[in-house]
Amino acid sequence: MRQLSWMLSGALGLLLVGCGGVEQQGMEEKERGNSTMGRRGDALVTDPLGSAIGTAVAQGNTCGRLNEVTPTCSSSTAPEHAYTWTAPSTGTFTFTTAGSALDSILQVSDPATGSVLGCNDDAAADTYQSSVAVNLTAGQPVVIVVDGYRSRCGSFKLNIHGMSTTKRGLTWVKATSDSCGQTRVTCDYCDPYDGDTLCTESRPLLCIRPDGSLNCGEPPGAYDGWAGGTVALTSFLVRGTDLTSQAAADAICANTFGAGYRMAEHHDGGGWQWRAKGSITPLSTPASTHPRGSTSNLPNRFWVRISNQPGNCWD
Template sequence: MPRQSLQGLTWAAVPLLCVLCSACEAPVSQVPPALETALAVNASALSVSSSYIDIRLRTGSGVSIGRTCGAANEVSPTCASGQASDFNHHWISPYDGTFTFSTQGAGTNFDTVLQVTRWSDSVPLGCGDDASGTLQSSVTLNLAANQELRITVDGKGSACGLFQLDITGVPSTCGPCNTPPSPCHERNGTCSGSTCVYAMKPTGSACDDGNACTVSDTCGGSGICQGTPMACNSPPGQCYASPGTCNNGTCKYAPKPAGSWCEDGDSCTSSDSCSGSGWCYSGQRVCCANGGWLCNGFCCGTNEYCDGLSCRANCDDTSGPVMLRPMCPVMY
């Protein structure tokens, strides 16, 4: 895909570039100087979508108007499945406040899905599908001033077509109101006077208590996120003690003391024991699985006999050259 450079920014050619509303252009003074050269250089961001258009701090109706048909399928939305082509935007929030991203304008003519992620690391912030009973999409987020986002207009299933992206915002006197006091509070709060107020999530909602050694974390009635301790009952071998302990989400098992009983899997050994480092040592051999002679702790082969100390070739072995055949013991 061809590219051209303009004032340190990388612009990617797409099947049909958006026609941007010139009346929505943000004053240059609102753009922090550091951001002028920071765009399109983040490797993590570009690995998600290599083609995008930069709409900066624009808000209003029709900040981007375009067509997704023929574009690449670079982003997978979290709220809908499909392999549709998508169109990506880089956007910066102009102030602390509540922003709504929508494709519900008259310029949209297909079943859309709207995905909003952080620009720097692509963490999903919101995903919208079928807003207000329509085929279009809407996502509302509380954001801090100068927060960078990727806004992806996608299609549901394989749908594609013309879209109109609208962005409306309501400034907040409380700050961004997007840092809830616990995992069991909704991410987007409301501004009351000078204080952010966050609603509680319903009891039983999934959450993350921050402890890697718990599973199935859920919100309780008091708003506390609690999980079930991870069970560590599957040691890697019989010479490891159970239960084990969890360390940062991984079960660790201590070796059993040396001499602890174990079974090496050989029915012809007795008194097998653990080494103290997790291995099972074979005990004394009491028989030979292949039916051979047991000789001083070893098993003789099918054509061998035991002389009391070691295995010897049988006297009736007539295979091989005569000179190499075993000599039978002289019988008196």
């Protein structure tokens, strides 16, 4: 039946061309016939992506593949590559083909109903790549289709970035500075287990260079250790959702302050509170809406990571 309807549709197109050059009408007729749910048939083959987040979670080339899906948002008869993916948390997720050679069309749909959750041809006026943002709940599966504009095929990258509306990351505050040019940083009602500040918020990033600096101030205490390094704080805000991995966070420190700097860690000087060489000037930011509801929670917090708990925005 499918073959017959395509043949009829093609014949209609030819007839219309003969009747006055309105081939485009015939083409659109054909495409609309296949685009109701953004997929055709019940056995669309998809590759599993788990709940992967990041740049280029999938790469490939659509040339030579089947055209089983016609995206709803643009003209396309191109082959595609389809994936299944599951939201790792509740929030807004952005799917893009940034960095692809392919003039792409990206479509995200519900595998249970086939309904299209989002579809995009060009993310902006100056790009042929695509971007789709959809709100999902934790554990919700979607089908992602990387398709081509009109009949185009080529190599692509699929990127997925999350903006969880519930995930929190660990932040600390500056406590004191001393006459030796040293700084004490502290937890102050932080939550190193689950994070305390929403990752959709922006805070500076505390960086440290472990350089064996010697303590010239008061002697270290049990919960007031010496980190043996030099701290620096970014003079710009970093959105928690941009801290996609420890490596990404460390790279911000190295790129800002030089080789050897990395994101500071909860236990750099023992844990909960420590001192290091260097002075920092926290930017003015509001106190985080803390899960503990503490009224003592201080403003002007900054991101610090923790290595043995899921208290980071990338966890």
